[in-house]
Amino acid sequence: MGQGARETLVETAAISKHFGEGETRVDALREVSLTVGAGEVVALLGPSGSGKTTLLNVIGCILEPDGGRLRLDGETVYDDRWLRQDLRRLRLDKIGFIFQFHNLLPFLDATDNVALVLRLAGRERTAARGRATELLDYLEVGNRKDSMPANLSGGEAQRVAIARALANSPRIILADEPTAALDSRRAGIVMDLLRKLAAEQDACIIAVTHDEKIYDRFDRIFHLRDGRLEPREGAST
Amino acid sequence: MNLAWRDVRHNLFRFLLTCLGLSLLMAVVLSMIGIYNGLVIDALTIVRAPAADVWVVESGTQGPFAEASRIPGDTRASIARLHGVTEAGSVTYQTAEVDFAGRTHRLYLVGFEPGRPGAPLALVAGRPIGRSHHEIIADSGAGLALGDRVPLGRDRFEVVGLVENQVNSGGDPAIYLPLRDAQILQFELAPPAARVQTARGAPPQSENTVNAVLARLDPNVAPDAVAATIRQWKHLSALTQADQELLLTRSVVDRARRQIGLFMGILLTVSAVVIALIIYTMTMEKLREIATLKLIGAPDRTIVGLIVQQALALGAVGWVFGLALVLLIKDYFPRRVVLEPVNALALAAIIVIVCIAASGLGVRAALKVDPATALGS
Numbered sequence: 001m002g003q004g005a006r007e008t009l010v011e012t013a014a015i016s017k018h019f020g021e022g023e024t025r026v027d028a029l030r031e032v033s034l035t036v037g038a039g040e041v042v043a044l045l046g047p048s049g050s051g052k053t054t055l056l057n058v059i060g061c062i063l064e065p066d067g068g069r070l071r072l073d074g075e076t077v078y079d080d081r082w083l084r085q086d087l088r089r090l091r092l093d094k095i096g097f098i099f100q101f102h103n104l105l106p107f108l109d110a111t112d113n114v115a116l117v118l119r120l121a122g123r124e125r126t127a128a129r130g131r132a133t134e135l136l137d138y139l140e141v142g143n144r145k146d147s148m149p150a151n152l153s154g155g156e157a158q159r160v161a162i163a164r165a166l167a168n169s170p171r172i173i174l175a176d177e178p179t180a181a182l183d184s185r186r187a188g189i190v191m192d193l194l195r196k197l198a199a200e201q202d203a204c205i206i207a208v209t210h211d212e213k214i215y216d217r218f219d220r221i222f223h224l225r226d227g228r229l230e231p232r233e234g235a236s237t
Numbered sequence: 238m239n240l241a242w243r244d245v246r247h248n249l250f251r252f253l254l255t256c257l258g259l260s261l262l263m264a265v266v267l268s269m270i271g272i273y274n275g276l277v278i279d280a281l282t283i284v285r286a287p288a289a290d291v292w293v294v295e296s297g298t299q300g301p302f303a304e305a306s307r308i309p310g311d312t313r314a315s316i317a318r319l320h321g322v323t324e325a326g327s328v329t330y331q332t333a334e335v336d337f338a339g340r341t342h343r344l345y346l347v348g349f350e351p352g353r354p355g356a357p358l359a360l361v362a363g364r365p366i367g368r369s370h371h372e373i374i375a376d377s378g379a380g381l382a383l384g385d386r387v388p389l390g391r392d393r394f395e396v397v398g399l400v401e402n403q404v405n406s407g408g409d410p411a412i413y414l415p416l417r418d419a420q421i422l423q424f425e426l427a428p429p430a431a432r433v434q435t436a437r438g439a440p441p442q443s444e445n446t447v448n449a450v451l452a453r454l455d456p457n458v459a460p461d462a463v464a465a466t467i468r469q470w471k472h473l474s475a476l477t478q479a480d481q482e483l484l485l486t487r488s489v490v491d492r493a494r495r496q497i498g499l500f501m502g503i504l505l506t507v508s509a510v511v512i513a514l515i516i517y518t519m520t521m522e523k524l525r526e527i528a529t530l531k532l533i534g535a536p537d538r539t540i541v542g543l544i545v546q547q548a549l550a551l552g553a554v555g556w557v558f559g560l561a562l563v564l565l566i567k568d569y570f571p572r573r574v575v576l577e578p579v580n581a582l583a584l585a586a587i588i589v590i591v592c593i594a595a596s597g598l599g600v601r602a603a604l605k606v607d608p609a610t611a612l613g614s
Contacts, residue, residue: 053612062532062609092534103529103611105240107247112238119238120535148247164533176612 006037008071009171009204010059015068016227017054028054030227031068038171038202041195041217043209045232046224052208053176055224059206060095060174061087073171092121096165098194098207100177102157104149110136110160111145117167135163139193155186162190166197173198175207184213191217240530240539241546244523255515256554262508263559267584269501271567271574276497278575280406280490283347284481287328287355289451290460292476293467299476301330301448302406303484308473310420310445313350319466321458326353327447329419332409337387342379344412345405346389348419354451357413363398369415374398376410389414390422406490408572420444505587512588513595516548520599527603528610540603548596552588556581 014031028051036042044052057063058070061077061084070078073094077084084090091097104113114132119125136142139159141152149157158178165173178194179187191214198205207218215221221232245252284302292301293308293316300306310327317325329348334341349355351366357374363383366372373394375381378401386393394414403411414422424444454463460477467475476484486494520527527540560581567574 053609056612057609060532060612062607062612088531088534088536091532097532097612099529099611103525105526105529107240107244108238112243116238117533120533120539125238 006039007202008035008037009073010034010036010206011069011071012055012059013069015055015058015065015070017051017058017063017065027227029058029065032224032227032229034222034229036204036206038204039198040219041198041205041207043207043215043218043221044224045209045221050224051227052224055229056174056176056206056208059172060097061091092117093168094170094172096168096170096173096203098158098161098165098173098175098178100180102149102154102161102181104152104157104160104164106149109146109148110141110152110163113149113160114163114167117164121168132163132167135166136160139163154181155189158182158186158190159193162193162197166201169201171201171203173203173205175205175209177209177211178207179209179211179214187211187214188217239546240543241550244543245547245550252551253554256551256558259508259512259515259551259555260558260562262504262511263555263584263588264562266501266504266508267559267563267576267581268567268570268574269497269504270580270584271563271576272570272572273494273497273501274575274577274580275573276406276490276493277486279404279408279573280485281482282403283330283345283405283411284478284485286358286403286411287326287349287451288358288453289354290454290478291322291452291463291467292478292481293450293452294448294474294476296470296472296474298474299484299488301328302481303488306448307446308448308450310447312447312473313353313450315470316450316452316467319452319463321455321463322452323455324354324453326350326355326451327416327449328355328451329416329423329448330405331419331423332405332407333389333422335387335389337381337385340380342381342387343409344379345407345409346419346422347411347413348416348423348447349413350416354453357398357400357403357411359400360398361401363396365398366413366415367397370418371395372397372415374400374413376403376412377401378404379410379412387412389418390425392418394418402573404573406485416447420446508588509591509595512548512552512591513598515551516544516592516595517598517602519547520544520602524602524606525611528606528608531606531608532611537604541600544599544603545593545596548592548599549589552592553585556585556588 012032012034014033015029016031017029018025018027020026046052058065067080111129111132114135115128118128118131133145136145141156141159144152144156179190194205223230223232294300294306295308298304298306313325313327316322327350331346333344333346335344371392371394373396375396377399381396383396385396424446464475464477467473530540
């Protein structure tokens with residue numbers, strides 16, 4: 001898939017972030033620039049401590065960068081001088097998160113785990129549950145909609161988590177090792193599903209992964225080394 | 238959707254178990270409040286029973302409860318003649334241990350003149366004393382039944398009536414008996430002792446002695462004025478009903494009252510610490526869920542609500558269980574436990590404050606949680 005005239009959803013320009021000072025200073029991100037368009041599925045690779053999760057946190061508006069510029073879905077979040085104040089609302093409206101270990105709330109059933117995001121966004125209860133059921137059916141876990149997370153298999157729980165990430169129809173989906181807890185068959189199914197979602201909902205997906213089995217499912221793959229972002233050799237950029 | 242309730246429902250057994258533990262603590266606090274009230278009420282019961290306005294006692298004493306008091310039995314006639322006094326009656330008070338029906342009963346004997354102030358006001362069973370000797374009216378807490386013949390001194394006394402909740406400040410149940418019998422029990426020497434006294438040439442001791450004279454006044458007469466008049470007689474002293482009650486609560490049961498009050502304060506502090514620890518632990522166990530909630534965009538009020546509502550639910554259920562438990566067992570306490578609605582409501586208010594304050598720790602921890610924790614970084 002080429003970038004062509006795709007609408008840009010994520011744009012980082014010379015983003016930098018460091019932790020500690022003096023001898024203990026670690027530059028987690030060094031002027032990282034990345035542009036991801038609608039419908040794209042992008043992977044971030046790199047050894048432990050290379051800055052992958054830091055970059056994901058910055059794009060996810062969890063971590064404030066030290067410098068650079070960040071635009072999400074046409075909205076400037078950070079530009080060296082100005083930081084949007086209501087980052088929580090921004091996350092709720094524009095970003096969906098998929099975690100390594102699904103992170104479903106153990107005290108809510110599958111439907112309510114998905115509906116919660118909609119309720120937080122102000123949707124009425126019946127409408128929220130209706131949309132949640134729709135998403136669960138779409139992800140082929142509708143038959144487990146009343147199950148508690150503890151009673152779901154790893155693959156089912158991850159699908160419910162994906163449904164939750166999609167509930168507010170975000171255009172940016174950030175995934176942290178989305179297939180790490182799944183076997184290779186289920187990992188392939190989940191990635192195919194994410195690709196399908198990106199294409200159908202005109203959203204972009206940025207995933208941190210170490211799972212080589214799914215590399216072929218990404219449009220572009222970037223490698224982070226010592227806080228610098230580089231396109232992976234042999235991959236299209 | 239109420240996250241606090243969903244979380245409670247998900248871990249219902251554990252929540253109820255925690256509530257049960259808390260309710261036992263609440264039950265102890267409520268019991269202590271009840272015992273405290275009971276102590277004060279018990280101390281005042283005997284004083285209030287005769288509905289007197291003025292207590293005439295021996296000069297230089299604060300009798301008959303705080304100090305020993307002995308005055309001549311004919312004092313009543315002098316008091317009855319005073320301006321403003323409508324009725325007067327002599328009374329005696331003494332403690333006795335009686336072996337009856339295989340048990341040792343510790344009793345508080347109240348001698349009174351039937352038909353005069355000092356008589357028990359309301360019987361719950363039986364009849365008033367009808368003969369001038371050897372009949373008694375017993376408090377139901379003494380474990381005596383109508384018709385029982387109880388040995389007191391050298392005679393047996395028949396229980397003809399029962400009253401309720403008539404105890405002295407030590408919790409000993411009261412026995413009302415005719416004044417003359419009470420005087421014999423208190424002042425008459427046993428025959429061997431009397432013979433020794435006579436042999437030593439001691440003058441015979443008058444048995445017409447009482448501990449106090451109770452006076453009821455015309456409603457238009459000030460008790461202080463009558464008491465002041467009586468104090469002019471050098472051999473007598475007088476206390477108004479208000480003085481007597483103050484003396485009992487401030488002096489006779491003061492140490493016990495303060496002791497229980499202090500213990501109650503410690504219990505409340507311990508309860509507050511326990512509630513705080515429980516809520517803090519509950520919050521710490523949910524940090525990952527809280528981080529997820531923050532990450533997906535839940536506002537602070539949702540997270541604060543989750544913690545505070547659970548804390549309040551814990552306190553409310555603990556309070557209800559604790560109150561129910563105390564109400565079920567309070568009559569099995571050896572001493573009276575008196576729980577007024579205002580006490581239970583005051584404790585509820587304290588628990589609400591403690592729960593909200595205690596959840597502050599949990600809320601602080603929750604609001605400091607980095608949403609990135611949910612991503613596993």
